[in-house]
Amino acid sequence: MTNSIALVINTYQQAHFLSASIESGLAQTVPFDEIIVVDDGSTDNPASVVARYPAVRLVTQPNAGLGAARNTGLKACSSSYIVFLDADDLLMPNAARAGLTCHALNPPAGLVYGAHRRIGTQGEPLGGDVYSEMGIDAFRTFLTGNVIGMHATVVYDRLKLCDIGAFDASLPRCEDYDVYFRMATKHPVRSHSEVVALYRWHGQNMSADPSVMLKWVLCINDRQRAFTAGTVLLEDERLLGRRVWVRYYKDEMVSDLKRGYRAQKALVSVTRNLRFAKIATFEVGRWFIHRLERVYRRRAKSPSCN
Incomplete structure (x- = not known):
């Protein structure tokens, strides 16, 4: 057709x-x-x-x-x-x-x-x-x-x-x-x-639970490493994307918590927040380690001064 x-x-x-x-x-x-x-x-x-x-x-x-x-x-x-x-x-x-x-x-x-x-x-x-x-x-x-x-x-x-x-x-x-x-x-x-x-x-x-959405969007991000691992710029952008998603779903998490209190479902929202905090903390640590590795590699490549 x-x-x-x-x-x-x-x-x-x-x-x-x-x-x-x-x-x-x-x-x-x-x-x-x-x-x-x-x-x-x-x-x-x-x-x-x-x-x-x-x-x-x-x-x-x-x-x-x-x-x-x-x-x-x-x-x-x-x-x-x-x-x-x-x-x-x-x-x-x-x-x-x-x-x-x-x-x-x-x-x-x-x-x-x-x-x-x-x-x-x-x-x-x-x-x-x-x-x-x-x-x-x-x-x-x-x-x-x-x-x-x-x-x-x-x-x-x-x-x-x-x-x-x-x-x-x-x-x-x-x-x-x-x-x-x-x-x-x-x-x-x-x-x-x-x-x-x-x-x-x-x-x-389906997107109503920010902690679950963050888990799976980061899973999709992980899959892209097959294309980015050999290129410093692409790998930097992939890891930046993980930080972007954490920030985005952080805002969604705050909104979810407010909705939960209004609807008297605070326990559900708090549970989601705890799951989100666990994932977000891990991602912050991952990014910090990546930045330290980048600094170390740059210093190792710099010519020494005698």
């Missing part, structure tokens, strides 16, 4: 949001050629929701996690390009058009992405546009942070996504960040500034 585009909506226990996400896919100014809902072993009957939309296909699987569900959707479609949308999020009407336009301007790109906004449970706005432009070297840009921010803003070249091995189903978190790195080592990554998706924040999101 030349220049066709598919939408894969992944759902797990989110049938109450599913209708809105499907309708946001059906409301595109450039229609999706395929819309596929992948039910990852839900017990809340998403099939009854999908049945109301004849143009939407349902694929079911036993619960296997988000990465596996996305791979199932990837295998089920045949379009040239593909978008992945979580059932609790929404697309703007221009999402497919903006992504296809950006790909047309950048034919070698493995993926392109745009901007997003955060909304609350009822769709209320929670801030302005979120967008960071991709740097000249996508791999180096990803080393110090996930500039994409929201997966639904991404439009993949389907064949190139298959070429890099699709999603790692063994990862319980950050499987999208892992794909970005692998894509950046083989294909260009490009962006545009149009707002194309709405990220619904409802407190039950």
Whole structure:
């Protein structure tokens, strides 16, 4: 299907949001050629929701996690390009058009992405546009942070996504960040500034626990050492990225603690804080040792004065 585009909506226990996400896919100014809902072993009957939309296909699987569900959707479609949308999020009407336009301007790109906004449970706005432009070297840009921010803003070249091995189903978190790195080592990554998706924040999101997110984002960072270990500059940037992530999730941790006290769930938040503090302390120590090693190597290479 030349220049066709598919939408894969992944759902797990989110049938109450599913209708809105499907309708946001059906409301595109450039229609999706395929819309596929992948039910990852839900017990809340998403099939009854999908049945109301004849143009939407349902694929079911036993619960296997988000990465596996996305791979199932990837295998089920045949379009040239593909978008992945979580059932609790929404697309703007221009999402497919903006992504296809950006790909047309950048034919070698493995993926392109745009901007997003955060909304609350009822769709209320929670801030302005979120967008960071991709740097000249996508791999180096990803080393110090996930500039994409929201997966639904991404439009993949389907064949190139298959070429890099699709999603790692063994990862319980950050499987999208892992794909970005692998894509950046083989294909260009490009962006545009149009707002194309709405990220619904409802407190039950997979990213709601900062300590768990920090653990897995650092795991993805660790994987990049295979590409950075032989280059001092890249290894410095990889380790800088770990500090950036600690600072980012520190702020998220403070917000989580405040929400926990307001919701009378302080014990849960404190437990998360303790897990976070353990990881953060280790990372600070790692960075300090790295800096000492750099100073020692520079002094060892300096000519001695007699």
